[in-house]
Amino acid sequence: MEKTISERLLSSVLVCGYLFAVCILGVFTKNMIVLIPFVYAAVIFSSYVFWLKTEMKFPFYVHIGMTYLVLCHLESLSVKNWILVWTAIASLAILAQMVLGIKNHESFGKDSALKVIYERYRLTVSNNKKRLYRTTVHTLILFFIAWSELLFYDYRGYWIMISACAVFIGEDYGRIQIRGLRRIAGAFLGFAVGWIIMICNAGxxxxxxCFVCAVIVTAIVMPDKYILGSAGISLQAVCGYAMSEGSLTLDLLSERLVWTIVGASLAILLCMLSDKIFNSLYEDKTRYKLIER
Known part of the structure; x- marks a missing residue:
């Protein structure tokens, strides 16, 4: 079934709206890190309903949302500023979806978007049971990582969660082990760029x-050049943090690099363990097993 402009618009608005609500809640509560698995699961579900293609079809929205969840922990950030920035980013993303639809000569179709979405949801449950099962396991893994970092690092290791989520994105990004390694490689690239910015005494x-450029680059290169996109995601976070603190430091860059490696490695190891425990968890309709390199 061909995607229509109305579907693109509605799906973009709903997903942006959901992540926006979570981020604003994070601004007020300052205690949102253990809810990241809910964000992941909700966007996964949205991707099934609206796109029915990969494990996660909204990497751009998800990574922006994750970055904002991190930045929302900073007490110096104001709700008004984040509302303005988020509205601008969401508007550009929705506009891009619309332009893409027009470029591909898609029409609104005879059926309403809600009717089409209902039919897709009904078919999703029956035709994608394995993916839903795999999503459930991945969400449990994220809960385990989230609570582990809460017990051992008192929420300050939140970057572990973002890196772990990146490993689960979808087949378009390669198999799970490849995605994890690309995430780590991108972290090193982001560290190098951030280090150059730091030694130049960037204000x-x-x-x-740099933050704006990283957002644009990430949106353009994902998923074809995931290493570059991963570097962009890292730069979004460190530059956003630096905007609040007033400067970019080596400690901040090093912390992002270390926790990215830890998060991606944990996700890979737990996925491999799940593959041993749950029979055929990563066997898919595709030509290969999703867990292997």
């Missing part, structure tokens, strides 16, 4: 410019 304006 607030430079950090803002």
């Amino acid at each position: 607030t304006i430079s950090c803002i410019a």
Whole structure:
């Protein structure tokens, strides 16, 4: 069934709206890290309903949402500023979806978007049981990682969760082990770029410019060039943090790099363990097993 412009618009609005609500809640509560698996599961479900293609079809929205969840822990951030920034990003993303639909000569179709979505949801449950099962296991893994970091690092290791989520994105990004390794490689690339920015004594304006460029690059290159996109995601977080703190430090860059490696490695190891416990968990309709390299 061909995707229509109305479907693109509705799906973009709903997903952006959901992540926006979570991020605003994070601004007020300052205690949102253990809810990240809910964000992951909800966007996974949305991708099934609206796109029915991969494990996660909204990497751009998800990574932006994750970055904002991290930045929402900073007490110096104001709700008003995040509302303005998020609205601008969401508007550009929705506009891009619409333009893409027009470029591909898609029409609104005779059926309403809600009717089409209902039919897709009904078929999703019956035709994608294995993916839903795999999503459930991955969500449990994320809960385990989230509570582990809560017990051992008192929420300060939140970057572990973001890196772990990146490993689960979908087949378009390669198999699970490959995705994890690409995530780590991208973290090193982001560290190198951030280090250059740091030694140049970049100020607030430079950090803002780097943040905006990282958002644009991530949106453009995902998923074909995942290493570059991963570097962009890392830069979004460190530059956003630097905007709040006033400067970019080596400690901040090193912390992001270390926890990215830890998060991606944990996710890979737990996926491999799940593959041993749950029979045929990663056997898919595709030509290969999703867990292997």
